[in-house]
Amino acid sequence: MRTAYSVQTVRAAERELMARLPEGALMQRAAAGLAVACAELLGRVSGSRVTLLVGSGDNGGDALYAGARLARRGAGVTAVLLSPERAHRAGLAALRAAGGRVSGDARRDLGRADLVVDGIVGIGGRGGLRAEAARLLSAVGESALVVAVDLPSGVDADSGEVAGDAVRADATVTFGAYKPGLLIDPARERAGALRLVDIGLTLPPDAEAVALQHADVAELLPRPAAESDKYRRGVVGVVAGSARYPGAAVLAVAGALRGGAGAVRYVGPAADAVLARFPETLVHAGPPHRAGRVQAWVIGPGLGDESAALDDVLAAEVPVLVDADGLRFLTPERVRRRGAGTLLTPHAGEAAALLGCGREQIEAARLRSVRELAARYGATVLLKGSTTLVAGASGPVRVNPTGTGWLATAGSGDVLSGVTGSLLAAGLPPLDAGSVGAYLHGLAARRAAGPTGAPILAMEVADHLGEAWRDVWD
Structure with a gap:
């Protein structure tokens, strides 16, 4: 877990x-x-050209001391x-002692550098x-690699917001x-590849944000036992x-069936289309409370203006996921009076x-927005987007590290609702x-997109969910 x-x-x-x-030992570690x-x-340090962009704080000192180390290995280092x-005096002295120099023509040195170190502004x-x-x-050459010190200058370390120009690092x-x-x-998309350097900090257990990794997800995934049946594994209503x-109904059911549920009950006007693709689905004309026992409900994808069904589902004493059209009819009061858990899954527009x-x-303040939504509605909120965030009423926000730009395709959110609803039904x-x-x-x-990336369909995402489970467990 990050x-x-x-x-x-x-x-x-x-x-x-x-x-x-x-004194100075921590900066030397960094x-x-x-x-x-x-x-x-760089691959080969000796003979390479390195240019340091040095600000007035400790970030600039880190860059200067690192530049001194590279200069001692044969790089031509310019600051x-x-x-x-206001430059860090000891760092600048170390750079000069190692053979580095202060630039006399910044644009020229940036334009011909093999690597540029961004030490302009700290956290x-x-x-x-x-x-x-x-x-x-703007003078950095197109072929140069850009390395940010601690974080790209110009971005907000606490929120991920970018208020103006900022470094775009490799x-x-x-x-x-x-x-x-x-x-x-x-x-995040300005940070490039991340590398964490352990400098010996002792940090508290409660973080601001966490990103799950395979091992964390494997621990959470429900695994059926020998005595499991379809009802014990969880029944999700869609x-x-x-x-x-x-x-939308077909895709949500596809996600639910592939998401680990023992059974899926579908309620709505698309029963024929659902059964044609997934004959194992249990269908009912409605209303939802008459469809049979479920451990969780998913409501909203492609629902249109059917608000009565939302009233019915929100009255249930099981967890409910509300997505897409279902979100249009929500108010904080309708969610807060529920006794069971509620998960809202809006995209930025919703x-x-x-x-x-x-x-x-x-989109400019995703972290602040997901926290505000969770607080205002008294619900867990999954804010979809280039970085998907999941926030509860308290504790760190979960940041999803997987995905691809090819997910920006019609229906992918319906599949996500089905998958997530099945996990709710599983407990x-x-x-x-x-x-x-x-x-x-x-x-x-x-x-689905493959190693080089290619356009994908939402149903292909559902079809590859089994492989995703195996990836996590292997």
């Missing part, structure tokens, strides 16, 4: 450690890890000082880059702990589809409607069901 901590928490851990170490990562990216009078920075730094970045070397902004878009959108703001506000709490569902859904999409 755990990400706020700037405040990381700073406190650094202060506690520095009090026990010789610089050593940064230099190793840069050397690995571009954005605030010469305490706020807002976008200043105009001078942004102009310098790799980010971060120290001591991941920061939320490295895991969450729009900052209320989806309409005369206009029968395919989240904006739920919060009464613009879509661009959701997973909403936070775990949302996290595991998104993880499997993303893995299945990668499988």
Whole structure:
């Protein structure tokens, strides 16, 4: 599990450690890890050209000390000082002693560099880059690799927000702990490949955000026992589809059947289409409360204006997942008065409607938005998008690390609802069901798209869910 901590928490851990170490030792640890990562990216250090973009804080000191190490290995290292009078003095002296130099022509040195080290702003920075730094970045050659120190300058470490110009790195070397902004878009896609350098910090158990990995998901996945039957494995009810959108019902049922449920009960007008594709489905004309026993409900994909079914499902004393059209009729009061768990799965546009703001506000501040939704509706919220986030009423936000841009295709969200609803029916709490569902859904999409990537259909995502389960368990 990747755990990400706020700037405040990381700073406190650094202060506690520095009090026990010789002066400068912590920076040397960070610089050593940064230099190793840069050397690995270069492949051949001797004879390479490295340009350091050096700000006035400790980030600039890290870059200078790392540059000194690379210079001692034969690299031609040049430092571009954005605030010469405030540059880290000891780091600059170390660079010069190792044979590095201060740039006399920043644009020339950036343009011919093999590797550029971004040490402009540290994790305490706020807002976008200043105009001078942004102009310098425009001079970096197209073939140069860009390595960010701790995080790309110009992004917000705590939220992942980008308010203006920011560095776009090929790799980010971060120290001591991941920061939320490295895991969450729009900052995440500017960070490139992540490398964590252990500098000896002691961090608390409660993080701001976590990203599950295979081992974490394998522990959460329900595994049938010898005495299991279809009812013990969980029965999920699906209320989806309409005369206009029968395919949404088929895709949601596909996800539910592939998501581990023992049985799926479908309620809605698309029964013929569902049975034609999945004859094992149990169908009912409705209303939902007359369809038979279920352990969880999924409602919303392709539902149209059928709000009566939503009233029926929300009255049930089992977990409910609300997606797509079902979200249009929700109010905080309708969700809060439920006794069982509720999982909302909006995309950015639907989240904006739920919060009464613009879509661009959701996309610019995804972490803040998912937390606000969870608090306002008293529910667990899975905010879909380039970084899918899952938030409960308290605790760290879950960040989904799987997926592919090819998932941006019609119907993929319907499949996700089905998968996640099955996990709810199997007994997973909403936070775990949302996290595991998104993880499997993303893995299945990668499988469907193949190693080089290709357009995929939503049904292909459902068809590859079994492989995703095996990937996690193997």
